[in-house]
Amino acid sequence: MAVPPPDASAAVRKPREERESVVIRFAGDSGDGMQVAGMQFTNESALAGNDLSTLPDFPAEIRAPAGTLAGVSGFQLNFSSREVFTPGDDLDVLVAMNPAALKMNVGDLKPNGILIVDKEQFNEQNLKKAGAAANPLEDGSLAAYQLFCVDITKLTATTLRDTNLPARTVNRCKNFFALGVVSWLFQRPIEATENWIDQRFKKQPDLAAANKRVLRAGYNFGDTTEIFASAFEIKPARIAPGKYRNITGNTALAIGFVAAAQQAGRPLFLGSYPITPASDILHELATFKNFNVVTFQAEDEIAGVGSALGAAFGGAIAITTTSGPGMCLKAETINLAVSVELPLVICDIQRGGPSTGLPTKTEQADLLMAMYGRNSDSPVPIIAPSTPADCFFAALDAVRLAVKYMTPVIVLSDGYLANGAEPWLIPKVSDLPQFPVTFRTDPVGFFPYLRDEQTLSRPWVVPGTPNLEHRIGGLEKEYLSGNVSYVPSNHEQMVRVRARKIAGMVADIPPAEVQGPTSGDLLVVGWGSTYGAIAAAVKQAQEEGKSVSQLHLRYLNPLPANLGEVLKRFKKILVPEMNMGQLVRLLRAEYLVDAIGLNKIQGLPFKVSEITNRINRMLEARN
Amino acid sequence: MSTVAAPSKQQRKDYVTDQDVRWCPGCGDYAILAQVQKVMPELGVPRENIVFISGIGCSSRFPYYMNTYGFHSIHGRAPAIASGLKVARPDLSVWVVTGDGDGLSIGGNHLIHILRRNINVNILLFNNRIYGLTKGQYSPTSEQGKVTKSTPIGSPDYPFNPLSVALGTDATFVARTIDVEAKHLQETIRRAHEHQGTSFIEILQDYNLFNDGAFAGLTEKDTKAETQLVLEQGKPRIFGKNRDKGIRMSGGKLEVVGLSGGYSETDLVQHDETDPHLAFLLSTLPPAAFPTPVGVLRCVERTPYDEIVAEQMRKAVETQGPGDLATLLNRGDTWVVS
Structure with a gap:
């Protein structure tokens, strides 16, 4: 049977309802392929x-028992005809593939939101696994939503009944049926997904054909059955022209480091021990051997660094590359790098802690550890990317500064940036900064700790250079010779010069730039992955005529030179952080300003509304 | 290790730094330093291509006294740092200097993994069976019951044997020598240098201050012929002042036999550096009943890790072409906004 193409050729077109933006979440068992469905829907939307x-x-x-609450996996996407800052607060659409997924996620669905469920999965066994006393599809508990019960499992099986695929394999195609339905509902082109399926199942053409058929069947189901009265249209956003791709923070870091090494003209070496949520950087870099990239999977975190x-x-x-628990183990070696003044970049993909904490959940609570978590006075520059795509430039910047100042540099990303994705305007190689490395080879006047007058960095001399042993x-x-010294005044001189070197990097980082008026009632200051939620909340407040501005810090050590002056131009300062208040402490200590923290420690990013509420409360309060 | 020939004749003095050597008087480290400085010029490696990396401990001061490139790192981590250096720079001759505390206690994990990977690095483990730098606590090689500052009524710890540990990791070169046996020490270092892969040398070392007589009787002129079993490839294992005793294999065990009492050299096992089982048996000989084996217990060929990595990189370039940054940035699904 020829499958009709999903275009306007249908005899009677259903009406199109225009929406500005939609937040959708695909939720199912971790074996249901929800990440794949979500990522393909993301590509279609892009x-x-x-x-x-x-x-x-x-x-x-990895694989909690199927159908249980612990096994629920989700993928959320916010797509819009306007600028998007976050994956969205509350859901307009929830796709729930089983009762557990429904139970874990329905609380985030807006009233009157669209709820698509796989009806067949709401059987006695699955309801029991989800701990549901009654069937929510029947007990009226979902009355607040637009509920669409689709026989996803059954329709997938029907679509593929003339194939010889085993029932288990057929069942695994159902994520594409759900994707097809939703693709129709939001009028997404599905050709890119079909191409992806062809690539993914290149060696199993029967599986490729089956998944594509199921995808089309889902699409046509939405188009032809009467279950949906209308489809939605989300017009293209006005975004800067150019070539785009979707990118996660971890991928952006990985290719950012490849780019950085190329721009430095040196090979790249990654020493790493697998840890969630940083391992993907290791996986990705391991595929770039032809870029002169060595990946060394070490025996532990200490050997990694x-x-x-x-x-x-x-x-x-x-x-x-590592996450919080690994940072603890690396501290001594980072300090050795501080002492021997060699360039090294340490990426901490932060996660919930303390200890093992919440491996797959996000947090930004390692800032003070990055600042102070080593013995003695041990200054280390810190860079925090603000969006997934920004991770690319953070990697370049970290390497540039590390080699210029001969210092370890810490990059603080987090689980949210690592796995979150956004469209990325692909830069031209010719537009990337170049910072070719030169090693010292001249023995005349050489001392290992002879410092550059401007940067205070010592020369980089590599073994193999004659007469500079x-x-x-x-x-x-x-101070100069690098010979061991216990002289008291020399120690003070060395501690001070190490501090001065890092503080002096301020000349190499851009000044703090306020988004919005440069003075006013309230400045919201953030760092790292909270950028999107803060930007959306501040923008909203500005549109409502409120005197609110945003300042997002990318460089946390040293802080921008003009920061103190910028802070003093605002009556109040709010610092939202996914921790108990770490940046706020630094700002209060450094600038003696009465900055107030907004702290969320749930392993989840801020909702825009959470920041909006606090902005409003602070503006309403007299003092 | 390096294929680049030394440009001119090097001498021992070229390897001496201007730093005052600050080990305790009488420490075996002096003897080891002297021999290493003597051997290095003879290896045919340009001085600038040699790197000494150490951890923490008395022995780890070693790089400061070698006029090569040197890195005095942190406690136990020298093998990890050396691994990264050697993999990034296969052209260098990399040496790790460590001790029984640094290498076997705090750095035990790194030691077993560098040996397992067979990275082309030479490891000199100075074993004085005590912690010297922290002034006399027992180490992982101190005998059980040892009275030290931290074990006033005797250490409850059972020691382990560095050679057995190394052999347990399937290391490709495992040897033992003694600080005061100048010639043997030199020869063992030479062998280690020639070996492609990780070379592990345990250097037994007397330490007069905190552990005097750690290896009593082993090196004294009048007893050492009886207490040392010098291993030589392909030769029967004979020892004794009059070369009148040998080591025989019997019922899967090694035993000492007298060559005058009915046994001849043909009854003895020839030393075979490629036999892992004999090497392990030799490493575990109880000191009271047997002489102490010195020499190369094991030497086998296996492609070093760093060579495998280099080959993978070469192949990647060969099959995929040299990486192109623009292609990398534009990978995957892309779309154009106009």
Whole structure:
């Protein structure tokens, strides 16, 4: 049977209802392919010209028992004809593939929101696994929503009944039926998904054909059956012209480091130990060997950073990737890098803590550890990307600064940036900064700790350079020669010069830039992945005529030179953070300003509304 | 290790730094330093291509006294740092200097993994069976019951044997030598340098201050012929002042036999550096009943990790072409907004 193409050829077109933006979440068992469905819907929406932002939500268990609450996996997407800052607060649409997915997610669905469920999965067994006393499809508990019961499982099986595929395989195609239905509902082009299926199942053409048929069947089901009265139309967003791709924070970091090493003209060395949510950077970089990238999967976190430091000594662009628990283990080696003054980039993809905490959930509570979590006075520059795509530029920047100032640099990303995605205007290689590395080879007047007058950095001399043999180490060094020294005044001189070097990097970072009026009633200051939620909340307040501005800090050490002056131009300062208040502490200590924290520690990013509410309350209060 | 020939004749003094050597008087470290400085010029490696990396401990001061490139790192981590350096820079001759505390206690994990990976690095483990730098606590090689500052009524710890540990990781070169046996020490270092893969040398070392007589009787002129079993490839295992004793294999165990009492050299096992089982048996000989084996217990060929990595990179470029940044940035689904 020839499947009709999903276009306007249908005899009677259903009406189109225009929407500005939609927040949708696909939720199902972790074996249901919800991440795939979500990512393909994201691609379709990007190709439809919408601006967007995504957030996957994985269970910590790889495969919790099927149908249980612990096994629910979700993927959320906000797509719009306007600028999108976050994956969205509350859901306009929820696709729930089983009772557990419904139970875990329906609380986020807006009243009158669209709820699409796989009816057949609401059987006694699954209801029991989800701990549901009654069938929610029948007990009236979902009356507040537009409920669409679709026989996704059954219709998938019917579509593929003339194939010889085993029932288990057929069942695994059902995510594409759901994707087809939703693709029709929002009038997305599905050709890109079909191409993706062809690529994904290149070696199993029967599976490729089956998934494509199911996708089309879902699309046509939406188009032809009477279950949906109308489809929705979300017009393309007005976004800067150019070539785009979707990118997650982890991918952006990985290719950012490849780019950085190329721009530095040196090989890239990653020493790393697998840890959630940072492992994808290791996986990705392991595929770039033809870019002169070495990935060393070390025996532990300490060897991860240790091997990287060894590679840095040898002249490589050296990086290590980890999350909070790994940062704790790396502290001693980071401090050695501070002492021997070698370039090294440490990426901390923050997650909920303390200890093992919430491996798959996001948090930004490692800022003070990055600042202070090493013995003695040990200044380390810190860069925090603000969006998934910004991770690319953060990687470039971190390497640029590390090699210029001969210092370890910490990049603070988090689980939300790591796995979240957004469209990225692909930069031209010719527009990327270049910072070719030069090693010192001239023995005349050489001292291992002879400092550049401007940057205070010492020369990078790699083994293999004749007549510059020298020794470095973690013992305190004599100011110029680098020989071991216990002289009291020398130690103070060295501690101070190390601090001055990092503080002096302020000359190399842009000044703090306020979004909105540069003075007023309230300044909302953030760092890292809270950017989107703060930007959306501040924009909304500005549109309502409120005196609110935003300042987002990308450089947390050193802080921009003009920051103190900027802060003093506002009557109040609000600092939203996914921690107990870390940046707010730094700002209060550094600038003696009465900054107030807004703290969320749930392993989840801020909702725009949470920040909006606090903005309004602060503006309403007299003092 | 390096294929680049030394440009001119190097001498021992080229390897001496201007730093005062600050080990305790009489420490075995002096003897080891002297021999290493003596051997290095003879290896045919340009001085600038040699790197000494250490951890923390008395032995770890070693790089400061070697006029090569050097890195005095942190406690136990020298193998990790050396691994990264060697993989990033296969052209260098990389040496790790560690001790029984640094290498086997705090750094035990890194030690077993560098040995397992067979990265082309040479490891010198100075074993004095005590913590020297922290002034005399027992180490993982101190005998059980040892009275130290931290174990006033005797250590409850059972020690382990560095050679057995190394052999347990399937290391490709495992040897033992002694600080004061100058010639043997030099020869063992040479062998380690020639070996492609991780070379592990345990250097037994007397430490007069905190552990005097750690290896009593082993090196004294009048007893050492009886207490040392010098291993030589392909030769029967004979020892004794009059070369009158040998090690025989019997019932899967090693035993000492007298060559005058009915046994001849043909009854003895020839030393075979490629036999993992014999190597392990030798490493575990109880000191009271047997002489202490010194020499190369094991030496086998296996492609080093760093060579495999280099080959993978070469192949990647060969099959995929050199990486192109613009292609990388534009990978996957893209779309154009006009």
